[in-house]
Amino acid sequence: MSITPILVIDSTGKTGRRVAARLKALGHTVREGSRQSATPFDWDQPETWGPALRGAHSAYISYSPDLGFPGADERIEALTRLAVATGLKHVVLLSGRNEAAAQRCEGIVQASGLSHTLVRAAWFNQNFSEGFLRDAVLEGTLAMPAGEVREPFVDVEDIAEVAVAALTDPRHAGKTYELSGPRLLSFAQAAAEISAAADRPLQYLPVSLADFHTGMLAVVGEPMASLFTGLCEEVLxxxxxxxxxxxxxxxxxxxxxxxxxxxxxxxxxxxxxxGVAR
Ligand SMILES: NC(=O)c1ccc[n+]([C@@H]2O[C@H](COP(=O)([O-])OP(=O)(O)OC[C@H]3O[C@@H](n4cnc5c(N)ncnc54)[C@H](OP(=O)(O)O)[C@@H]3O)[C@@H](O)[C@H]2O)c1
Structure with missing residues (x-):
């Protein structure tokens, strides 16, 4: 049975890249949806959404920068409305765990009338290897406003495998999967495990939200620094x-x-x- 093409939104991101690769390896036709792809998809340019959705059977939605940021719900609502109009059959939404704004977006998908699977993910392992914390690892100090809280870090390979299953097997329709890794780790423990594996010093430095914000400000400016700080305050x-x-x-x-x-x-x-960032 042909269930293609499958649109992968965020096809250059941590999960989307792996979802697209796994689908292709299984023989499915993938329509990549990134700002650089042949049929471009840009969350900031709604006129790109229709061409990306047209003729697609199903779609993987990973929202950028984060479902928790202002405006995400309006965009998810507009995208799902368009998806219904263009005849999309199924969506898989990547969501967070227990964040109010992400849950609003999940509700929008659930109410859209589209067949759907919700995939809620814990913190990605790969934030440390190809995300914003890789530089911290290289610099030897992991400064996070996380205190002693423990997080069940999850691997994006697992997320991608679940998403592909949900895109290709109708038995996953209507399901919500909450994905975590198999262990709760504090950031100090995570840093120690990375340090041992990488054979380089890495110290966890618990910082206040205010200090974290100041550090982020120098790197990403506003409003991103405040949005990331708010997200950390909520999920950690x-x-x-x-x-x-x-x-x-x-x-x-x-x-x-x-x-x-x-x-x-x-x-x-x-x-x-x-090393080169992937
Ligand atoms: N990271 C985590 O721990 C975590 C945990 C749970 C849930 N999530 C969710 O996972 C999703 C992805 O998070 P992530 O931080 O790991 O990022 P990511 O998947 O690595 O995504 C970054 C990508 O976003 C794309 N992008 C940036 N601006 C865009 C725009 N205006 N339109 C289209 N694409 C754009 C970039 O692609 P191009 O530059 O190639 O266009 C880049 O490849 C978010 O919705 C987040 O809520 C993340």
């Missing part, structure tokens, strides 16, 4: 300090462990001085 307040079994539910296997991620990333050289 202890509400997510529990495991969830979405990987097991969706794939029938255990999630990938943080130690495996560290070992593999170190072997690939992502934390080597001359």
């Amino acid at each position: 307040d202890g509400r997510n300090e529990h495991l969830s079994n979405g990987v097991q539910q969706a794939l029938g296997r255990a999630p990938r462990d943080f130690a495996d991620f560290c070992r593999e990333s170190a072997r690939e050289g992502v934390w080597a001085e001359t």
Whole structure:
């Protein structure tokens, strides 16, 4: 049965890139949806959405920069309305865990009339290897407003595998999967595991939200610094300090462990001085 093309929004991002690669490996036709793709998709340019959706059977939606940021709900609403109008059959939405704004977006997808699967994810392992924390690892200090809170870091390979299952197997329609890794780790523990695997010093430095904001301001400016700080305040307040079994539910296997991620990333050289960000 042909279920293609499948639109992958954020096809250059951490999850989208892997979703697209896995779909192609399974023989599906993928329409990549990034600002650089042949059929461009830009959240800031709604006129790009229609051409990207037209004729697609289903879509993976990873919102940029974050479902928790202002305006995400309006865009998800407009996109899903357009998806219904263009005849899309199924969407898989990447969401966060327990964030009020992300849950509003989930509600919009649920009320859209589209067949859907919701994939809620914990903090990505790959934030440390190809995201905003990679530089911190290279510099040797992981300054986060996380205190001693523990997070069940999840691997984006698991997220991509769940998303692909949800895009290709109708048994996942209507399901909500909450994905976490198999262990709760404090940021101090995560830093220690990265440090051991990468064979380089890495210190966790718990900082206040105000200091985190000041640090972010120098790197990303406003409004991003305030938005990221607000997001950290929300998701690192202890509400997510529990495991969830979405990987097991969706794939029938255990999630990938943080130690495996560290070992593999170190072997690939992502934390080597001359390493290149993926
Ligand atoms: N990171 C986490 O720990 C985490 C946890 C749970 C949920 N999530 C969710 O995962 C999603 C992705 O988060 P991420 O931070 O890891 O980012 P990411 O997937 O690495 O995405 C970054 C990508 O966003 C694309 N992009 C930037 N501006 C865009 C625009 N205006 N229109 C279209 N694409 C744009 C860029 O692609 P181009 O420059 O190639 O266009 C870039 O590849 C977010 O919705 C977030 O809420 C993340």
